[in-house]
Each structure stands twice: as structure tokens, then as C-alpha cells.
Amino acid sequence: MPATPMSKAEREQGHAHSQASRVFDLSVHSLRELNQALHSLTPGSNETAWEVLNPKGSHSVAVGVDQPVSIDVRGSVGYYCAGMNDGAAITVHGSAGPGVGENMMSGSIVIKGDASQYAGATGRGGLLVIEGNASSRCGISMKGIDIVVHGNIGHMSAFMAQSGNLVVLGDAGDALGDSIYEARLFVRGKVESLGADCIAKEMRPEHIELLQALLDKAGVTDVKASEFKRYGSARTLYNFNIDNADAY
Amino acid sequence: MCGIVGLFLKDKALEPKLGAMLSEMLVSLSDRGPDSAGIAIYGAATGNEAKITVQSPKPDRDFRGLDVELAKAIGAPVSVAVKSTHAVIRTTPDKVDAAREALQTLRPDIRIMGAGEAVEIYKEVGLPEAVVDRFGVRAMTGTHGIGHTRMATESAVTTMGAHPFSTGADQCLVHNGSLSNHNNVRRELIRDGMTFETENDTEVAAAYLSNRMAHGKNLGEALEGTLSDLDGFFTFVVGTKNGFGVVRDPIACKPAVMAETDQYVAFGSEYRALTKLPGIDNARVWEPEPATVYFWEH
Numbered sequence: 001m002p003a004t005p006m007s008k009a010e011r012e013q014g015h016a017h018s019q020a021s022r023v024f025d026l027s028v029h030s031l032r033e034l035n036q037a038l039h040s041l042t043p044g045s046n047e048t049a050w051e052v053l054n055p056k057g058s059h060s061v062a063v064g065v066d067q068p069v070s071i072d073v074r075g076s077v078g079y080y081c082a083g084m085n086d087g088a089a090i091t092v093h094g095s096a097g098p099g100v101g102e103n104m105m106s107g108s109i110v111i112k113g114d115a116s117q118y119a120g121a122t123g124r125g126g127l128l129v130i131e132g133n134a135s136s137r138c139g140i141s142m143k144g145i146d147i148v149v150h151g152n153i154g155h156m157s158a159f160m161a162q163s164g165n166l167v168v169l170g171d172a173g174d175a176l177g178d179s180i181y182e183a184r185l186f187v188r189g190k191v192e193s194l195g196a197d198c199i200a201k202e203m204r205p206e207h208i209e210l211l212q213a214l215l216d217k218a219g220v221t222d223v224k225a226s227e228f229k230r231y232g233s234a235r236t237l238y239n240f241n242i243d244n245a246d247a248y
Numbered sequence: 249m250c251g252i253v254g255l256f257l258k259d260k261a262l263e264p265k266l267g268a269m270l271s272e273m274l275v276s277l278s279d280r281g282p283d284s285a286g287i288a289i290y291g292a293a294t295g296n297e298a299k300i301t302v303q304s305p306k307p308d309r310d311f312r313g314l315d316v317e318l319a320k321a322i323g324a325p326v327s328v329a330v331k332s333t334h335a336v337i338r339t340t341p342d343k344v345d346a347a348r349e350a351l352q353t354l355r356p357d358i359r360i361m362g363a364g365e366a367v368e369i370y371k372e373v374g375l376p377e378a379v380v381d382r383f384g385v386r387a388m389t390g391t392h393g394i395g396h397t398r399m400a401t402e403s404a405v406t407t408m409g410a411h412p413f414s415t416g417a418d419q420c421l422v423h424n425g426s427l428s429n430h431n432n433v434r435r436e437l438i439r440d441g442m443t444f445e446t447e448n449d450t451e452v453a454a455a456y457l458s459n460r461m462a463h464g465k466n467l468g469e470a471l472e473g474t475l476s477d478l479d480g481f482f483t484f485v486v487g488t489k490n491g492f493g494v495v496r497d498p499i500a501c502k503p504a505v506m507a508e509t510d511q512y513v514a515f516g517s518e519y520r521a522l523t524k525l526p527g528i529d530n531a532r533v534w535e536p537e538p539a540t541v542y543f544w545e546h
Contacts (some may be wrong), residue, residue, distance in 0.1 A: 056520065057520030057521075057522075078519060080522055095533065097518060098503060114533075114535065116505075117500075136538065140520070152539070154500075155500075155538065228329060
């Protein structure tokens with residue numbers, strides 16, 4: 001049975017209503033209003049697309065979102081953007097300050113520019129893509145998050161990283177993976193130095209497969225998984241070794 | 249925390265707006281430090297005039313008649329321009345030391361904020377907005393400047409504990425961080441003839457740079473030395489008569505963002521501080537690398 005035909009105007013209106021983003025201009029509305037509106041979303045909400053204008057380096061933009069909505073932030077943000085994200089797809093069309101995506105649970109965050117210190121710190125799940133460079137302590141204490149950085153990462157990245165994958169298309173700074181647990185690190189460029197207990201490891205077929213899936217997920221098409229080296233834990237710090245007693 | 253800013257103009261057309269631009273940058277970082285704030289502005293040096301910026305706890309008493317008394321004491325023309333608790337004393341460059349000495353006797357409560365041919369320094373307890381308004385910083389013209397809003401950790405919240413610190417002619421420094429070996433370095437610098445006004449760690453960093461430059465190093469070399477000789481956390485922004493420099497310690501946990509266009513080089517603790525600068529959307533914006541010296545000179 002044919003559906004009741006809609007007039008052109010009705011169709012357009014309906015189309016516009018379901019597709020148009022809810023626009024939040026931070027030069028007009030407060031950050032708290034934005035985050036409160038995002039936190040008020042309930043499962044099945046029709047407000048699935050959000051656009052944030054004029055962030056101008058604001059802190060804590062779109063933190064704690066727990067619904068599968070898409071959020072486009074038009075400009076650069078300050079500290080802690082998209083922290084604790086649980087299911088949203090957040091894109092920053094600019095650069096991000098310290099702590100972007102801190103403790104992400106699930107969902108995705110894409111930073112079109114650079115990210116400052118400790119991007120993705122303590123993240124438990126989801127995918128963080130940084131299309132520019134990330135600075136120091138990227139993925140520090142990561143616990144299950146996947147991080148893909150198109151550029152370089154700074155020193156002390158993946159410090160005490162517990163699980164998840166850190167993929168770097170460029171170079172890594174000093175002390176990569178210091179005191180690392182079971183996170184996997186894949187670096188395509190050069191590594192300035194490895195931290196304590198972090199070693200280069202063999203790239204076996206299952207790692208190539210895993211890495212290729214991550215590159216595909218992050219939309220990286222011009223780079224092959226075989227170009228990367230894998231780094232991980234030598235597992236010599238897992239248990240107390242009496243021979244090291246003098247070091248304390 | 250603390251918030252620091254710096255602006256080095258390449259485009260002369262922006263010079264009349266330096267004070268306004270730098271004030272805007274500093275005010276945007278007010279929530280990084282509510283204790284005190286300060287700004288150093290460098291105007292064009294003429295070569296035949298020196299400026300001494302002084303502060304008094306009792307400006308009405310101390311600045312009245314100061315021009316006449318000081319001129320008589322040093323035997324050279326003196327002008328005094330009062331701005332709230334501060335005053336800028338102008339005289340001939342060869343009389344700066346004599347004027348500093350005479351001030352100790354004529355006005356013992358006066359503190360010297362800085363001196364040189366180009367720099368003027370204004371700092372007080374309070375929020376950046378109140379401090380820039382009090383001294384009319386927004387109306388000031390200049391070639392470059394630095395500013396600071398303080399969350400005190402290493403010494404008391406006082407006017408003298410506010411930044412910028414100036415320890416040499418036309419030299420000054422602002423600091424985000426804390427130094428752990430400042431007492432030792434201070435002792436070494438005192439042995440080498442440097443003098444100190446406070447117990448503050450940042451003053452030691454400023455004096456360290458002045459001392460190295462007095463020993464013939466250029467700004468870049470002096471900044472390089474901080475990486476091996478100063479222990480602790482720091483992002484420094486420094487100004488000299490014709491230059492502007494930035495250095496971060498190797499750990500680099502104190503934030504820093506820089507922007508450069510054909511018109512200026514700008515520094516902010518956060519990107520927020522840079523958002524109102526002209527052409528920022530197309531500027532080259534980057535985070536300065538740890539243990540790397542950056543400096544620009546006119």
C-alpha cells in the first residue's frame with residue numbers, strides 16, 4: 001500500500017527537521033548550557049547531530065556525552081575536550097588542548113588539527129584519531145582505547161599503558177612506552193628512545209591484521225600496516241626482582 | 249597554574265594596539281591565576297632617554313616633588329609620570345645608576361620594577377582586568393611585551409612577588425612553574441654580584457639570565473643554559489630591548505601555545521589567549537617543543 005503522499009514543503013520540512021544539526025554557538029550560549037543539553041539526551045533521541053560554533057579554546061567542550069550522537073566542533077578547543085566520551089562521534093575541526101578524550105569509554109573522537117599533552121589518557125575504549133601531531137604523554141595509562149596519530153607524538157607517550165593500541169604514522173619522542181603493561185604500540189617512523197621495559201617486537205600476521213583493521217577504521221588509506229614496527233612490554237618489571245633492590 | 253602571554257610585533261601598524269592586544273590576551277587567562285598580574289611593555293628606544301619604572305606603597309607622598317628632588321640629586325633633567333601606584337621616571341641613560349642610588353635615600357619605600365631604554369613594567373596584586381585598567385595598559389604603544397597572571401606557590405602574594413621580574417636593563421621574565429634549586433642558584437649569583445629583592449624562585453631565573461648575558465652570552469645562549477642549570481618546572485617567556493624568547497623545561501608539563509603570522513609572534517599558556525589576535529585563523533599555531541629555545545629579535 002502506497003504511503004500517504006507528502007507535499008514538497010512537508011517533505012522538505014520533515015527532511016530538514018530530521019537531518020539538521022542542533023547548533024550551539026558558544027559566543028552566545030554558555031559552555032554549561034551546551035554540556036547540560038548533551039547530558040540531557042536520552043536513548044533514542046532524535047537530536048543525533050550537533051554542531052558547536054566558536055569554541056575559541058574553551059575547556060571541557062562536550063565532556064561526558066553518553067549517547068550515540070555526532071558532534072562537530074568548529075574551531076579549536078582547550079583542556080579536556082570530549083573527556084569520558086561514551087558512544088558519541090565527536091569531531092574537532094581545529095586543534096585540541098591538553099587531555100582531549102581523557103578516559104574515553106567508547107565512541108570516536110577525531111581531531112583535525114594537533115592535540116596537546118596527554119591525549120587519550122587513561123582511555124578505556126573507543127577510537128581517538130589525531131590527524132595532526134600529538135605532544136607529550138599521548139596515551140598515558142591507556143586502558144583499552146585505540147589511538148591513531150597521523151603525525152608525530154611527543155615524549156613519555158604510552159607511559160604505563162595497560163591495554164589498547166597506539167598507532168603513530170610519524171615519529172615518537174623520548175621514552176616511548178616507559179613501564180608499559182600490555183598495550184600495543186605501532187610506530188611507522190623513528191622512535192627517539194624507548195622507556196624502561198619497552199622493547200621492539202616482531203610483527204606477526206595477527207598484528208598486521210589488527211593494525212590494518214585500525215588503519216581502516218581511522219580512514220587511513222595511503223599507508224600499509226607492513227610499514228610499522230611494533231613495541232611492547234618486555235615484562236621484566238611485572239614482578240619484584242631482589243637484584244634491583246639497590247635501585248630504590 | 250599561572251597564565252603567561254607574550255606578543256612580539258613584526259608589523260609596525262599594530263604597534264599602537266600592543267597594549268590593548270596584550271591586555272586582552274592576559275585577561276582571557278584570568279582564571280589561571282587570581283593573585284596578582286603584571287605586564288612589561290617595550291616601546292621604541294630612542295638612545296637618549298632611559299626609563300625607570302618605580303612603585304610605591306604611598307604614591308601620593310612618594311611621587312610628589314620627586315622630579316625636582318631627583319634632578320637636583322643627580323644633576324640631570326628628570327620627569328616623573330605617575331600611573332596609580334607606579335611612576336615612570338625619565339632621565340638620561342648615563343644617570344640611571346645614579347638615580348637608582350639617589351632614590352634609596354630620597355624615597356626609601358620606593359621599589360624599582362625595572363629600568364632600561366625601552367621597558368616599562370606594571371604589576372600589582374589583583375586580577376589582570378583590574379591591573380591593566382589601573383595602569384592604563386590598553387592605551388600603551390610598543391613593539392613587544394610580556395604578561396603574567398599569578399597563582400602563587402613559592403613566595404608570598406605581594407606586589408614584589410608578582411611577575412614580570414626584571415634584573416637587568418630592559419630585561420624581564422615571566423614564569424609558569426616552580427623551581428626547586430633556586431636557593432642554591434641565588435647564592436651563586438649573589439657571589440657573582442647579583443642583587444635580589446625577594447625570596448621568589450622566578451626572580452632567580454631572571455637574574456640567572458641577566459647574569460649570563462652580562463657575561464657575554466646572547467639571549468638564546470642564556471636561555472639554553474636554563475635547561476642544565478635550573479631544576480624544576482618552567483615555561484619562561486622573556487623580553488629584552490629588541491627581542492622576545494621562549495623556553496620550556498624538558499618535562500614540559502606547563503602548557504604553551506605559539507602563533508606566528510606576517511604581523512606578529514604570539515605566546516599564550518593556552519590557545520584561548522590567542523583567539524582574538526588578527527588573522528589567528530590562518531596563523532601557524534604550534535606547541536613549542538620541550539628543551540628547545542625559541543627567540544626573535546627586531
